[in-house]
Structure formats: C-alpha cells, structure tokens
Amino acid sequence: MNVLVVINDSAYGSERSYNALRLAGVLATRDEADVRVFLLGDGVSCALAGQRVPNGFYHVDRMLTSFVRHGGKVGCCGTCLDARGISEDILIDAATRSTMEELADWTLDADEVLVF
Secondary structure, three states, rough: OOEEEOOOOOOOOOOOHHHHHHHHHHHHHOOOEEEEEOOOHHHHHHHHHOOOOOOOOOHHHHHHHHHOOOOOEEEEEHHHHOOOOOOOOEEOOOOEOHHHHHHHHHHOOOOOEOOO
C-alpha cells in the first residue's frame, strides 16, 4: 500500500506535525507500506537540520531521519522553501527539494493520502 502524508504545519507550532511524523514513522516500519512525506507551507521547517529544542522535547528533524532510515521518502515544496528563505543545504540529508509536479505524482500513486 502506498501512503502519502502531507504536512502543512510548522515543526513546533502545534503537535500536528509531530503526530503526523509519529504515524508516518510507524507506517514506514511495516513491510506492506510504502510511505512518503511531503512538506508544504510552514511544514518545510520540519526538515531543518540541527534543530535545538529544550530537554525532553521531541525533535522532528530526528523523526524524519528515522523515517527515511525505515524506507520513507521526504519531499519539501521548493516554492515554500524559497518563500521562507530556506536553502536546501540547511535541510536534513534525507529531505529533498521538490515540486508540485512531484506532489501530484505522489498523490496519484498513493492508495491513501493523509493531510495534517
């Protein structure tokens, strides 16, 4: 089963991104699932490398890295990155600059699309 998870919220503005990544991470460990995460809008902040958060707080960048280690793929909206002054060189290694064309392809390829 192909699953696409679209994340629109910032890394730490709410727990929506955190919960989306929790689910994507668990799905990625399942043999029957091929999971992709696409970051849109403020969601691209989830892929920033080297995030520093208070002790005991979750690290969405580490969650994404773990997700990819389990076979997941991460795309970041290029227009959204540009609008926020984020260059690809400050993203985690696992995240790639992407396009609406790729999001459209991933959407058509998916059996399930989950939007957070």
